């Protein structure tokens with residue numbers, strides 16, 4: 001019996017979530033005594049795959065066929081299931097990312113496995129029954145789920161668990177899966193990147209701004225702050241509704257739920273609907289000129305001040321710190 005960790009890449013580079021899943025798989029292997037194998041699909045260099053060893057996983061199965069060079073939900077789910085069956089895998093671990101959200105239920109159905117999507121903890125194991133915590137209702141609540149099936153699929157919320165370094169030698173094994181034509185019914189002809197920015201759902205740091213910024217013309221300083229911090233940008237709902245920012249940046253109850261290590265909220269009041277999507281962030285910094293703004297109640301650090309004065313100083317201070 002074994003544990004299979006599917007590691008995601010973007011344009012051939014392993015994602016941060018890949019390291020988190022590897023570290024989770026390794027910890028799980030230490031708990032169950034099972035062997036842990038990583039699975040990479042797509043064109044990922046040997047140098048990148050070597051990094052798997054840094055997180056304590058000794059073996060990577062590399063699937064790098066032309067048909068599978070771009071992410072295809074159905075086909076990737078079939079490959080993960082095929083490899084899982086070959087390895088007599090009990091547990092498949094992957095990230096609850098955009099693609100992971102599509103893959104996890106498909107893989108669970110193919111393996112007749114129990115599914116814990118949005119997991120934020122390692123399981124408590126009692127025989128075949130595993131108890132696991134997961135984030136629900138846009139991270140507003142934590143549910144405790146019991147998994148009784150022998151086979152399990154665990155999709156981990158990005159940034160919810162730290163990737164722990166525990167270096168080992170890694171071997172890479174190439175594998176050619178039997179992909180059915182039906183799995184390849186979607187043909188990707190071209191991929192056009194909408195933006196070069198850091199992906200919001202998996203970002204480590206998010207710089208988010210609201211109506212306090214007065215208008216879209218003032219977003220240059222938000223983007224500059226994000227750039228010096230290596231952060232993704234986000235916004236409140238009225239900001240995207242007004243067309244100041246694209247809808248994919250809208251976070252909250254009706255937008256994206258994010259779980260970065262650092263969420264910086266600038267000129268956002270902290271309405272309950274906004275907090276629903278951001279309050280699971282590890283550290284929250286609020287910049288608002290109104291000391292009574294509700295966001296301060298959930299902030300770890302707060303700056304009462306005018307964003308137009310505070311942000312330029314913050315940018316300069318970060319630049320000076322980096323130099």
Ligand code: FAD
Pocket residue numbers: 209210211212213235236237238239250251252253254255266267268269270271272273274277287288289290293305306307308
């Ligand atoms: P405002 O409430 O107008 O707050 C602006 C803030 O900026 C104020 O706190 C002000 O003190 C501060 N400010 C002003 N000038 C400055 C300055 N110069 N420097 C520093 N601070 C300044 N909202 C979301 O964000 N996400 C959602 O998913 C979402 N879903 C919703 C779903 C429903 C069903 C409903 C009814 C509402 C939803 N909302 C959502 C809207 C939400 O209720 C709030 O209206 C919204 O979050 C407010 O946005 P804001 O904080 O940017 O604007």
